[in-house]
Amino acid sequence: MKEIRIxxxxxxxxxxxxxxxxxxxxxxxxxAEQMDRIGFESIDLMGxxxxxxxxxxxxxxxxxxxxxxxxxxxxxxxIFVIRSRSGVGFGVAPDDISFLWIERMIAxxxxxxxxxxxxxxxxxxxxxxKHAKSLGAYTVGVLxxxxxxxxxxxxxxxxxxxxxxxxxxxxxxxxxxxxLLTPDRVRxxxxxxxxxxxxxxxxxxxxxxxGLGPLVTLEGVKLxxxxxxxxIAPLANGAAQPxxxxxxxxxxxxxxxxxxxxxxxxxxxxxxxxxxxxEGKPIGQPAEYDGVHFEHQIPGGMISSFKxxxxxxxxxxxxxEVLEECxxxxxxxxxxxxxxPFSQYVGTLAVLNVVNGERYRVIPDEIKRYALGYNGKLLxxxxxxxxxRILNNGSQSIxxxxxxxxxxxxxxxxxxxxxxxxxxxxxxxxxxxxxDEMLAAGPIKTEYHYQSSILQLLSEIAKRPKRGRIYVQTKxxxxxxxxxxxx
Numbered sequence: 001m002k003e004i005r006i007x008x009x010x011x012x013x014x015x016x017x018x019x020x021x022x023x024x025x026x027x028x029x030x031x032a033e034q035m036d037r038i039g040f041e042s043i044d045l046m047g048x049x050x051x052x053x054x055x056x057x058x059x060x061x062x063x064x065x066x067x068x069x070x071x072x073x074x075x076x077x078x079i080f081v082i083r084s085r086s087g088v089g090f091g092v093a094p095d096d097i098s099f100l101w102i103e104r105m106i107a108x109x110x111x112x113x114x115x116x117x118x119x120x121x122x123x124x125x126x127x128x129x130k131h132a133k134s135l136g137a138y139t140v141g142v143l144x145x146x147x148x149x150x151x152x153x154x155x156x157x158x159x160x161x162x163x164x165x166x167x168x169x170x171x172x173x174x175x176x177x178x179x180l181l182t183p184d185r186v187r188x189x190x191x192x193x194x195x196x197x198x199x200x201x202x203x204x205x206x207x208x209x210x211g212l213g214p215l216v217t218l219e220g221v222k223l224x225x226x227x228x229x230x231x232i233a234p235l236a237n238g239a240a241q242p243x244x245x246x247x248x249x250x251x252x253x254x255x256x257x258x259x260x261x262x263x264x265x266x267x268x269x270x271x272x273x274x275x276x277x278x279e280g281k282p283i284g285q286p287a288e289y290d291g292v293h294f295e296h297q298i299p300g301g302m303i304s305s306f307k308x309x310x311x312x313x314x315x316x317x318x319x320x321e322v323l324e325e326c327x328x329x330x331x332x333x334x335x336x337x338x339x340x341p342f343s344q345y346v347g348t349l350a351v352l353n354v355v356n357g358e359r360y361r362v363i364p365d366e367i368k369r370y371a372l373g374y375n376g377k378l379l380x381x382x383x384x385x386x387x388x389r390i391l392n393n394g395s396q397s398i399x400x401x402x403x404x405x406x407x408x409x410x411x412x413x414x415x416x417x418x419x420x421x422x423x424x425x426x427x428x429x430x431x432x433x434x435x436d437e438m439l440a441a442g443p444i445k446t447e448y449h450y451q452s453s454i455l456q457l458l459s460e461i462a463k464r465p466k467r468g469r470i471y472v473q474t475k476x477x478x479x480x481x482x483x484x485x486x487x
């Protein structure tokens with residue numbers, strides 16, 4: 001009986017997809033010991049977006065967060081993810097800066113290192129993997145999935161071979177961040193990958209955006225996937241991963257061994273159900289199949305941003321046109337995979353093209369750098385007439401040839417001589433003011449408290465602008481609200 005191992009996404013991708021990264025450390029710590037005892041292969045914890053949002057909005061130091069969780073999660077390895085060229089920020093980072101991120105994350109307790117390149121250009125990945133392995137980390141090579149004319153099975157087979165030849169990786173992950181895999185596609189893609197990767201474990205990561213995530217995962221296991229990524233409901237389904245509870249049940253019914261503790265999973269699920277209710281967070285729901293998503297491939301959060309931007313410009317009725325423009329733009333600029341930062345590039349260009357009434361008249365700096373190869377080699381060329389408009393209308397201060405990478409760490413340490421490397425890294429990747437505000441907030445709060453039912457009731461009552469009389473009586477308490485304003 002083959003054993004299928006579960007990689008948990010509850011603490012990283014699930015709340016990224018459903019709660020806009022807003023799960024606090026205290027919410028995690030409340031069930032960290034249970035999660036450590038469930039029997040997961042590993043727990044995915046942190047990526048670039050979590051560091052950004054954690055500092056800017058939650059006022060939490062990511063290094064302190066790891067240390068706090070590592071004290072409770074002592075047996076299950078935790079995963080850290082970075083982008084190959086930008087590391088943690090959105091710009092292109094010097095190699096020594098990305099190496100320092102790896103060093104500090106491993107020093108603080110991360111045991112698995114994963115790096116991905118949305119262009120499948122692995123030149124930077126190899127050095128990062130080797131550096132992580134030299135520090136004792138388990139490394140996972142990522143194949144980001146996309147739906148386009150150029151993202152063929154043959155391409156992914158070739159790229160898997162590049163990963164194996166270029167770095168001594170421990171596993172390969174097929175990462176379907178947009179949720180675009182279908183059962184039909186995995187029937188050809190996974191066997192092709194298994195044929196060339198040999199005994200290297202294959203991880204399967206998908207989302208439920210189109211409603212196909214659970215079927216894709218089960219079909220992938222039948223075809224050879226060794227490890228699958230799931231999230232504990234209620235932080236599952238919708239734009240997140242398949243639910244751990246349902247996936248485990250189905251895998252066992254298919255004859256696979258899945259050695260996880262169901263009671264502890266239910267405890268964690270109950271905790272996050274209470275958190276969602278108390279904090280007003282959405283609960284993931286199974287999605288109906290939506291084939292339109294395969295056309296524009298825009299993540300759900302970006303569509304919300306489109307609506308806001310168009311409303312500000314008085315162009316709310318243009319949403320459909322913007323989505324159609326996304327399809328057109330993506331093909332014209334080389335079919336980038338619709339994950340950060342390239343989904344933002346495509347979306348930004350589409351909005352600008354529609355709002356300005358002239359295509360490619362306004363070109364942000366990031367778009368021109370992308371076209372010139374600052375983000376890596378493009379898998380397909382940009383259409384010549386589009387490339388001309390990007391180069392001519394973009395900033396003329398951007399060098400036409402990306403400058404050779406230069407060390408960044410000596411200058412960073414000189415700029416902040418009295419800080420430690422962790423604070424230096426945060427100030428390099430994020431704005432000074434956001435780091436200052438995080439530090440001013442003090443240590444991370446480690447206790448999460450559920451409100452009593454009475455406090456929840458009072459909170460709801462306070463939200464209602466017009467009240468007559470509200471009378472509540474329990475065995476030990478009497479509350480009598482009377483509105484006397486009109487007397």
